[in-house]
Amino acid sequence: MSQVFNSPESHTISRRALLKLFGVGAATGVLGYSRFTKPKPTVFQQDTLNLPRxxxxxxxxxxxxxxxxxxxxxxxxxxxxxxxxxxxxxxxxxxxxxxxxxxxxxxxxxxxxxxxxxxxxxxxxxxxxxxxxISENFKSLNSYSVVYRNTKYKPEVFRPSHSAFPWNIVDLAIASPNRFRWGINLTKLKHLQVFQAIGGFEREKNYRRFDNISVADWVEEEFPRGLYDLYFLPFAKSSLNAPDTMSVAELMQFFHFYFFGNPEGLAFNGTKDDMxxxxxxxxxxxxxxxxxxxxxxxxxxxxxxxxxxxxxxxxxxxxxxxxVPFWVKRNDNVETRHGASLQYYGAADEVFALPDGAQEVISLTCTHQGCTVKMAEDGKFHCPCHGAVFAADGKVLKGPAQRDLPKFKVVQRQDDGLQLIGANLNSVSxxxxxxxxxxxxxxxxxxxxxxxxxxxxxxxxxxxxxxxxxxxxxxxxxxxxADPFAVCRFWFDRDFEWQHSYFTSLSGYQLTDSITLYHRIQEQFIEWAKRNGGSVVELHAYCYKEKQFPNQEALLTTFEQELYEIVPELKQAKMLHRELVNQKNFSGYPPNxxxxxxxxxxxxxxxxxxxxxxxxxxxxxxxxxxxxxxxxxxxxxxxxxxxxxxxxxxxxxxxxxxx
Missing domain, CATH: 3.50.50.60 (FAD/NAD(P)-binding domain)
Known part of the structure; x- marks a missing residue:
């Protein structure tokens, strides 16, 4: 059976005619219906027969x-x-x-x-x-803010909407404190093409036209700079794909789903407890x-x-x-201590060290909470998260870890990869x-x-x-x-004033892309904060470059520095605990x-x-x-x-x- 879209509402005017009307400023009356009537979801219809369930x-x-x-x-x-x-x-x-x-x-x-x-x-x-x-497991966060490190841009605030395109753009322009910084000039052909491209999504045509170029390359040409800084950059990164490695066609699909084709607005729910x-x-x-x-x-x-x-x-x-054998690729981004003869394989939270001439690798995943350990100047592996120390051969020397770093045998080598298998096998069928x-x-x-x-x-x-x-x-x-992502959650002994949304996108920082105030969203942290007068704050890096942050120690240091810039009041607070999550397993959507x-x-x-x-x-x-x-x-x-x-x-x- 064919797969077709069955829209609950029909168009009373052709899109080409509507575009012409819109271009001369006569679309207001034609589009009035969509201004006051909330569009319904589109049904992806697959079956026309009434079949058994x-x-x-x-x-x-x-x-x-x-x-x-x-x-x-x-x-x-x-x-x-x-x-x-x-x-x-x-x-x-x-x-x-x-x-x-x-x-x-x-x-x-x-x-x-x-x-x-x-x-x-x-x-x-x-x-x-x-x-x-289970709807009661979720709570509305009412609004969603984007805060810019570049002080020439004021924070943007997004709320629930009841209008479809183009009225959501009109509403955004009215509400935006940066509307005069968008930099859009529709008398310029390039700007008009950008506006048409993001407002005229059609799946197959979209991918044919735009899948061969990255977002970063696309905006290199004459592109409204304010539009990119304010919306394209923060929202592109929230897809967990960096602009230099993301297809423009995928970004167009992303924008269409989250904004231009979306009549619901950008406010959202969070879970009352953990997900x-x-x-x-x-x-x-x-x-x-x-x-x-x-x-x-x-x-x-x-x-x-x-x-x-x-x-x-x-x-x-x-x-x-x-x-079970598995493959890992060579990683030249991990810094090696001077004098250490180690090669590194894997990435993010699954990195392995291979000494020169050895037939076994050492997993650098700490056996306490899974952070990636790093060889220090003393020749030992140190965990940057909770202080565990391991000898050069992986044996645990200092807690809180209780088990040695795992070892894996090298089964075979191929180009820049190794196939590994556990060193201590159990003969169980x-x-x-x-x-x-x-x-x-x-x-x-x-x-x-x-x-x-x-x-x-x-x-x-x-x-x-x-x-x-x-x-x-x-x-x-x-x-x-995609590039790896990292999350760092901090516990502090005091709360702080925050004028933005409890989840806020951040733009312009070297690493940090968002901040979440968990002690104002999830019940477990709300209760803890009431008892202790503290706060629980999370920073998220959606897609960082491994060459800039080759290990988790670099991530932690930068996260902490940027947190104190984002929330200066926390400089006077005592950090009680921190947890780092660092992985490279999100799907990439590169050009072609x-x-x-x-x-x-x-x-x-x-x-x-x-x-x-x-x-x-x-x-x-x-x-x-x-x-x-x-x-x-x-x-x-x-x-x-x-x-x-x-x-x-x-x-x-x-x-x-x-x-």
Whole structure:
């Protein structure tokens, strides 16, 4: 069945005619209807027949990956009668919205990978929340601010809206204290083209026109500087992709979804508690209530395939997972202590040190809280987060860490990469599971690793929009990662005055892109602050450059310096504790990547993909992109079984100013 958009509202005037009217200032009367009538979500319609919803025979599905994409897929299929098994590598579910327990001076908290906003146009995620009856787990943050280090720009404040484009632009201009600094001159052809490009989104045309250039290169030409400083730069980075490595087409899609095609405004909700408690656990319970099986701490060791299908999957749990080989790439950005003969591999929170001539590497992930240790001038590895010290061979010398740094054997070398395997192997046979369908819903490194574990031929061929043929495996291998992100959360012994929103985007700093006041959002921190009179503040760097910040010590130092600049009152406060999260696993959307991006369907009959790296057929972003991809994966399996697919929603699929 064809996949089409079915808009609840029809256009009474052609877009070309509307653009002409808009250009001569006569569009006000024509667009008055959209000014006072709130547009409805667009339905991504897939089925026109009334099909059965519940499976009437026994079918099984294995979902690999317990982030939002995998959880959404497993949820939908479990509610439809499938026997679902969900496998997650980490100790906890949730992926980038996972949470885990930490101890701070005798108190227990739940730590996360950074604050996430739940926007009103997250229609599919919000529908899931409504079905689970957990709306009370969220609270409105009422407004959203962007504060600029460059003092020539005053803070921007975004609030809920009831108008679609172009009235949301009009409202923004009226409310913006920087409206005379936008630098837009529509009598200039380049400026007019920019305005049309961001207001005339059309998915395939957009990617054909703009996917070959980076945002940084695009704005090098005659581009309204104020528009870039005020909106493009902070919002581009909030996609977790840096302007120099992000496709303009992807940014256009991002802007269309979050603003130009979005009638909801930019205010959003936050979770009253951590996201694991507020969202992940309810989804997991719903899966289990229908008989679904969830396993964490699982490593897939082998995938058997034959005749273009996956036949079985082998996995290991817990301490028996270190005999699964994996690849890491050379990292020349890590600074080496003078005189030390070490080569470094991996990135972010998974870095390995290889002494010259050695056949074993040492993991530099601290065994206390997962920070990356660094070799100091004394020749020992020091943890920058909590002070643990390890000898040059990885043995723990000083707590709070209690276990030595893990070691891995070098299996083989290839170009700038190493294949590693655990040095202390346990001879335990893996578990084998067979299913009718398999869903790969991991992050980019995870799905690439899964394809390396396949024995047999599943190299299905797909045709890109350009007509070129690509194998599924080559598509997966070409997936990109964004620059690493880092989050640092601080506990202080006093509160401070703050005139902006409790989550505020920051622009112009060397590292920091946002600040979150957790002691004014989440209950666990609100209660702690009431008892202690303190504050809990988080800084987030969305996409930093590893050459500028080659280790976590550099991250911590810069975060702390910038925090005291952002909130000078905290210079007089006592820092009680800090937690750092540093990872490189967010999907990258670089130029020329769209054509070969994998879709949900893989041309391997019993394998589907889900994740924010999947090519999406309608506008979406961040958490909504992950959830929507998971529901699309579930729909693909439902369709193969002749069941009614779930209706998915999005903002208007096209911009108003198409020409």
């Amino acid at each position: 519940i499976l009437n025979q026994q079918k099984s599905v294995v979902v690999v990956g317990g982030g939002l994409a995998g959880l959404a897929c497993a949820y939908e299929l479990s509610q439809r009668g499938f026997a679902v098994t969900l496998l997650e590598k980490s100790p906890q579910l949730g992926g980038k919205i996972a949470s885990w327990q930490i101890e701070v001076q005798g108190d227990t908290f739940r730590m996360e990978h950074g604050f996430h906003g739940f926007f009103p146009q997250y229609y599919n995620l919000n529908t899931l929340v409504a079905e689970l009856e 694991g408690t507020s969202l992940v656990q309810p989804i997991a319970k719903a899966i289990q209530s229908k008989g679904g099986k969830i396993m964490t701490g699982v490593i897939v060791s082998e995938i058997q395939a034959a005749q273009g299908k996956i036949n079985s999957l082998s996995y290991q749990v817990g301490n028996n997972t270190n005999n 893996p578990e084998i599971i067979q299913a009718d369908y398999y869903v790969f819903a991991t992050d980019v490194p995870g799905v690439q690793q899964l394809f390396r574990q396949i024995n047999g031929d599943v190299n299905g061929v797909v045709r890109s929009p350009s007509g070129a043929l690509h194998s599924v495996q080559s598509q997966v291998e070409k997936l990109s990662l 990547s769209y054509a070969e991006r994998p879709e949900t369907s893989t041309n391997i009959s019993n394998l589907v993909f889900a994740g924010d790296w999947v090519k999406m057929p309608f506008p979406c972003g961040l958490m909504e992109r992950a959830v929507s991809s998971g529901l699309l994966a579930a729909n693909e399996i439902l369709h193969q079984e002749g069941l009614q697919r779930r209706s998915l929603l999005s903002v208007s699929p096209e911009g108003l100013l198409q020409i």
